[in-house]
Amino acid sequence: MAVLWEGLIQGLLGVWSVARIVIPLMIILEAAGASGILERINRAASGLFRWVGLSEEGAFPVVVAVFFGLAFGSGVIISYIDEGRVSPREVRLIGVFIALCHALVEDTALFAAVGVPVILLLAPRVAAGFLCCWALYCLMLWRNKRAVQPRVVNG
Amino acid sequence: MAQQVNAAVIKRGAVKGIKTTLELAKIIVPSTIVVTVLKESGVLAEVSAVGAPLMRVFGLSADAALVLISGYFVNLYAAVGSILALNLAPREVAVLAIMLGFAHSLLVEIAVSRRAGTPISAVLPLRVGVSLAAGFIAGRVL
Numbered sequence: 001m002a003v004l005w006e007g008l009i010q011g012l013l014g015v016w017s018v019a020r021i022v023i024p025l026m027i028i029l030e031a032a033g034a035s036g037i038l039e040r041i042n043r044a045a046s047g048l049f050r051w052v053g054l055s056e057e058g059a060f061p062v063v064v065a066v067f068f069g070l071a072f073g074s075g076v077i078i079s080y081i082d083e084g085r086v087s088p089r090e091v092r093l094i095g096v097f098i099a100l101c102h103a104l105v106e107d108t109a110l111f112a113a114v115g116v117p118v119i120l121l122l123a124p125r126v127a128a129g130f131l132c133c134w135a136l137y138c139l140m141l142w143r144n145k146r147a148v149q150p151r152v153v154n155g
Numbered sequence: 156m157a158q159q160v161n162a163a164v165i166k167r168g169a170v171k172g173i174k175t176t177l178e179l180a181k182i183i184v185p186s187t188i189v190v191t192v193l194k195e196s197g198v199l200a201e202v203s204a205v206g207a208p209l210m211r212v213f214g215l216s217a218d219a220a221l222v223l224i225s226g227y228f229v230n231l232y233a234a235v236g237s238i239l240a241l242n243l244a245p246r247e248v249a250v251l252a253i254m255l256g257f258a259h260s261l262l263v264e265i266a267v268s269r270r271a272g273t274p275i276s277a278v279l280p281l282r283v284g285v286s287l288a289a290g291f292i293a294g295r296v297l
Contacts, residue, residue: 006191008188011239011240012184015184018176018179023172023176025172026168026171031164031165061271070264071263071267077267077271078267088272095277096273098271099264099281100282111231111248114235114248115245115248120252120253124256124257124293132281
């Protein structure tokens with residue numbers, strides 16, 4: 001009985017330490033979504049994404065996934081892809097990037113709540129997302145030397 | 156999509172935050188209790204002895220296997236629940252967090268990825284592979 005009690009207390013304390021961070025963050029995320037800041041981040045980061053083969057249009061689902069995660073962001077991500085707004089090649093690149101690097105706000109907050117330094121949570125995922133996406137892009141270019149710039153593909 | 160940030164938006168965010176908290180409470184509390192019982196009853200020690208050599212590759216103690224399993228198969232909340240119930244060193248928690256960042260909630264998220272046009276045969280080896288590689292590196296560096 002004492003064991004169950006200890007587990008319950010531990011669990012509730014854990015919920016509290018996570019809630020304290022998740023609730024304010026959800027408010028900030030919601031405000032960020034409404035203010036159109038995601039579109040601005042997308043535009044600002046478009047140079048960075050072009051390096052890994054993603055156009056501004058193709059990078060938007062990535063930006064959504066990075067901030068909102070696969071569960072909350074899946075609506076936007078799937079509708080973008082279903083509507084054919086990105087090329088099949090970009091669908092692959094997006095898939096690799098968001099598989100490794102998504103929900104950075106929620107996931108980072110969760111582990112920060114149990115004491116892991118934020119830089120250790122963010123840096124490896126962002127680096128691996130770009131690196132693996134870039135590697136796939138290089139492979140695509142190598143396979144198809146006639147591949148054109150993504151900007152032109154969508155233009 | 157761009158609109159105004161007003162009270163309604165703030166409220167929507169707060170409601171989402173509370174809903175997320177309730178969702179995570181439903182997972183964290185039971186998983187912490189289950190892991191505490193497993194630990195106190197000695198079952199955990201027997202099971203983790205099996206996984207110990209593998210955990211050593213990542214510089215982790217045997218009990219950490221439970222955190223990895225709950226994170227990979229269930230989700231990060233379950234992993235945090237396990238972390239809370241075990242006495243892991245801070246560097247072990249950091250290694251686990253890095254590994255789980257790359258691969259977690261695999262059953263659910265792989266379904267989302269598939270729906271978004273990335274086949275399971277690509278996304279599963281990618282995520283698990285990067286997770287294990289990152290654990291190998293982090294286990295040495297941290």
